[in-house]
C-alpha cells in the first residue's frame with residue numbers, strides 16, 4: 001500500500017509578540033507529528049509561519065514608529081531563529097505579507113463571491129483588537145471588556161462586505177455529524193457544536209477604517225478581514241486554491257492528502273472549526289481532516305504577563321538543556337489538550353529522573369561499561385532461539401511499546417506515547433538489575449552475558465527509533481554510540497521498529513560522552529538562576545493527572561524551621577514491636593546520659609537490621 005501524504009500546520013503567529021513557550025508548544029508538537037509520520041514513510045509537509053496583517057500589527061508598528069512592513073520584517077527573524085534552535089524542521093514558512101499569499105487570498109475571495117456568499121452592507125458591532133474579532137453584546141464582560149483580553153472593546157461602524165456564514169449552519173452541523181473526529185479533544189468538539197447549533201450570524205469580512213491588509217478584489221478601499229486572510233495561509237502556502245494540476249504541492253498535500261491536521265490553541269478553535277470550514281465549503285475546496293486544540297501553558301505557575309517577562313524566547317532554555325530535552329519536556333509534562341504548567345524545576349526533575357537516570361543510565365550500564373569491559377565493545381552474536389523467558393519478556397514489552405506508542409503518536413497523545421516508551425525504559429533497566437550482567441561477565445562462558453547485552457542493545461535500537469520524533473538529535477547520538485547510522489526518513493519506507501534483531505553482530509559500539517550528563521547541585525542552581533528562577537523550592541503547581549504525584553506544598557517558614565531541635569544520633573538497637581505492622585522500637589544514643597527509646601513508624605519500609 002502506498003503511504004499517502006500527511007499535512008500538518010501550526011497557527012501562524014502574530015508578529016507583534018516575540019516567540020515564547022506558548023508558541024513553541026504548538027510548533028514542537030507539529031514537528032513531532034511530522035517527524036513521526038515521515039518515519040512511517042508518509043510524504044509529509046509541515047507548515048508554520050507568521051500572521052502579519054491587521055489592526056493590532058498596524059498599531060504596534062506605529063508605536064514603534066516603523067512602517068508596518070519594516071516592523072513585520074524585523075519581527076520575523078526571531079521566529080525563524082526560535083524554530084531552528086528547537087530543531088523544528090518546517091517544510092514551509094508562510095508570511096501573510098508575501099505576494100503569493102496575497103494573490104491566493106484574493107483568489108479564494110473570488111471563489112466565495114462567485115458562489116454568491118459575499119455581499120455589501122452597513123455594519124455596527126463591538127470589536128476586540130487583541131482577538132481581531134467581533135464580539136456579541138452578551139459575550140462581553142461588565143464594562144464592555146473582552147472576555148479573553150479583559151480590555152475594552154471598540155465600537156465599529158462601517159460599510160463592509162459580509163460572508164453568508166448563517167447559511168452554513170446546517171452544512172457545518174451535517175459535516176460534524178459525518179466526521180466525528182473533526183475536532184479534538186472531544187469536549188472541545190462539543191463546545192463547537194453547541195455554538196453552531198445556536199445559529200450562526202453572517203460575518204463581516206472587510207474593513208475600511210485601516211489599511212494594513214490585503215485589498216478586496218475590485219474594491220481596494222476595503223481590506224480583507226485578518227482572519228480570512230490568516231486562515232487562508234494553510235492553502236496559499238501550497239499554492240492553493242488552485243485547479244487540479246496547477247500547483248503540485250496543493251494537489252499532493254491538500255487535495256490528495258490522507259490527513260490534514262491543524263494544530264491550534266484552544267483560544268482560536270472557533271476560527272478553525274467554524275469559519276475556516278465554512279469558507280472552504282463556499283469556495284468548493286476540500287476540508288481539513290482535523291483541528292486539534294491544545295491547552296494553555298503557564299510558566300512556573302504564572303500566566304503570560306508583560307511585567308514579569310516570564311514568557312521569554314526559548315533560547316536560554318535551549319542553551320541550558322539542549323533542544324531535545326526541552327522538546328521532551330514540552331511533550332511529556334502536560335497531556336496534549338489539557339492546560340498545564342511549564343515549570344523549570346519540573347524540567348530539571350524530569351531530566352534527572354527520566355533522561356539521565358532512566359534512558360541515559362540504561363545506555364551507560366551496558367554500552368559504556370559491560371560491553372566495553374567484557375565483550376570488546378562489539379555487538380555480540382546470539383542465537384535468538386536460545387533466549388529465555390526473561391528475555392522474551394523484555395522483547396514483548398518492546399513490541400507492546402512500539403504498538404501502543406504508534407497509536408498514541410497518531411492520536412497526538414504525545415504524553416501517552418512517552419509514558420508507554422518510558423515503561424519500556426524502566427523494564428529494560430529492571431531487566432539489567434535482574435539478569436545482573438556484571439556477574440555474568442565473571443563467568444568463563446560468555447553466552448548468557450552476550451544474550452543479555454544483545455537484548456538490551458536491541459531494545460536501545462528500538463528506543464532510538466521510537467523517540468526520534470521527539471528527540472531527533474539525541475536519538476542519532478544514541479545510534480552513533482550503538483555503531484548505527486543516523487535515521488533518514490524516506491518516503492514509502494516504514495522505519496518504525498517491527499522485527500527483532502536488526503542490530504548487526506560485530507558492530508563496533510562507541511562509548512562516547514553520556515547522552516544526558518547529570519548536573520550536580522551547584523550546576524543546577526546556576527542554570528536555574530540564569531533562567532531567572534527563584535531558588536526557593538516552594539512552587540504552586542496545577543494538578544495534572546498525567547504527572548507523577550506532586551510533592552507536598554506544606555512548607556514551613558524559616559522562622560518555624562529555626563525552632564526545630566535537630567540532632568544526630570546512633571541507633572544502638574532496633575526491634576519489631578509485637579502485633580504492630582508499622583512500629584520499630586529504637587534505642588538511640590543522641591548524646592544524652594542514657595540511651596533514648598523511640599518508637600518509629602517505619603517498620604513497613606525498614607527491616608530491623
Ligand code: MSP
Nearest residue numbers: 011012013014022023051230231264265266296297
Ligand atoms: N495569528 C493568530 C492565529 C492565526 S492562525 C490562522 C494567533 N496568533 S498568536 O500568536 O496570538 O497565537 C498563536 C498560538 O499560540 C495560538 O494557538 C495560541 O493558543 C498559542 N499560545 C499563545 N500563548 C500560549 C500559551 N501560554 N500556552 C499555549 N499556547 C499558547 O492567534
